[in-house]
Amino acid sequence: GEDVEQSLFLSVREGDSSVINCTYTDSSSTYLYWYKQEPGAGLQLLTYIFSNMDMKQDQRLTVLLNKKDKHLSLRIADTQTGDSAIYFCAESTSYGNNRLAFGKGNQVVVIP
Amino acid sequence: EAGVAQSPRYKIIEKRQSVAFWCNPISGHATLYWYQQILGQGPKLLIQFQNNGVVDDSQLPKDRFSAERLKGVDSTLKIQPAKLEDSAVYLCASSLGGGSTDTQYFGPGTRLTVL
Numbered sequence: 117g118e119d120v121e122q123s124l125f126l127s128v129r130e131g132d133s134s135v136i137n138c139t140y141t142d143s144s145s146t147y148l149y150w151y152k153q154e155p156g157a158g159l160q161l162l163t164y165i166f167s168n169m170d171m172k173q174d175q176r177l178t179v180l181l182n183k184k185d186k187h188l189s190l191r192i193a194d195t196q197t198g199d200s201a202i203y204f205c206a207e208s209t210s211y212g213n214n215r216l217a218f219g220k221g222n223q224v225v226v227i228p
Numbered sequence: 229e230a231g232v233a234q235s236p237r238y239k240i241i242e243k244r245q246s247v248a249f250w251c252n253p254i255s256g257h258a259t260l261y262w263y264q265q266i267l268g269q270g271p272k273l274l275i276q277f278q279n280n281g282v283v284d285d286s287q288l289p290k291d292r293f294s295a296e297r298l299k300g301v302d303s304t305l306k307i308q309p310a311k312l313e314d315s316a317v318y319l320c321a322s323s324l325g326g327g328s329t330d331t332q333y334f335g336p337g338t339r340l341t342v343l
Contacts, residue, residue: 120270146328158232158319158334159271204270208328214259215284216332218270 120205122219129227134195136222138188138205145207148181149216150190153202162190162203192224200226230254232335234320240341246308249338253301253322259283261332262295262305263319271319277303278326307340315342 121139128134140148146167151159165172165179165188172179178191188205202223206216233252241247253260258279263271274293276284280300288295292311297303307314317337323330 156336158321158336160334161331206270214323214326214328214330214332215273215276216271218272220269 120207120217120219122205122222124220125223125225127225127227128195130195130197132195134192134199134224134226136190136192136203136205136224138190138219138222140186140188140205140207140217140219142207142217143183143186147208148179148188149206149208150177150179150188151204151206151218153204153221154200159204195224195226197226197228200224232320232322232333234318234335234338236338237336238339238341240343241310242343243312244309246306247310247340248304248306249318249320249340251303251305251320251335253303253320254333257322257324257333258300259323259326259330260297260303261321261323262303263321263334265317265319265337267316274305276326283326310340310342312342315340 147164149164150162152162153159163174163177176193180189202221204218204221206218235250260277262274265271274288275295277297280297295305317339319337321332321334323332
């Protein structure tokens with residue numbers, strides 16, 4: 117089955133780096149995702165990583181995947197006030213139908 | 229390109245009443261999803277359509293929830309009768325196809341409060 121765990125809250129100063137962590141349980145997941153949710157808005161896909169990769173960099177975002185420990189992290193470099201949001205990690209499940217299992221989310225507050 | 233549209237944005241009802249939500253996916257997207265997001269939690273898939281057929285409704289409480297996508301475009305999600313624990317944001321998403329590489333695009337959601 118799928119179960120995704122995330123820590124709940126992170127505050128970071130503008131310009132610093134922020135790191136959000138996530139653990140998942142379904143070792144057969146093919147893709148892992150990071151979504152961003154701003155207040156009153158839907159979820160926005162930030163980035164994703166294929167399960168046979170261990171790192172992916174996309175501008176200010178770096179995703180690290182430790183498949184052995186089933187651990188996923190998202191690093192945001194040079195964090196901006198616009199990065200304040202809730203971040204969800206999600207795994208595609210083994211059902212083969214693109215069902216996503218989401219974590220509870222991690223709220224990031226950027227302090228100017 | 230227009231995004232996923234949902235209405236209403238907010239709904240307040242009393243328990244045991246009925247409610248319906250509407251979703252218009254991105255044009256050309258064959259796959260449509262309804263998620264339930266309870267406060268403080270991540271979204272949970274309720275039902276997934278591929279065109280007008282149901283692909284996955286294993287997590288849909290079928291005794292009170294129903295959904296349809298008759299012409300393979302718009303979709304409605306209904307709750308009848310509503311319970312207090314149904315208070316949540318109901319998110320609709322769509323993707324071009326139903327594969328793992330098909331990005332899901334989310335609408336703004338409908339926030340339901342059941343009193």
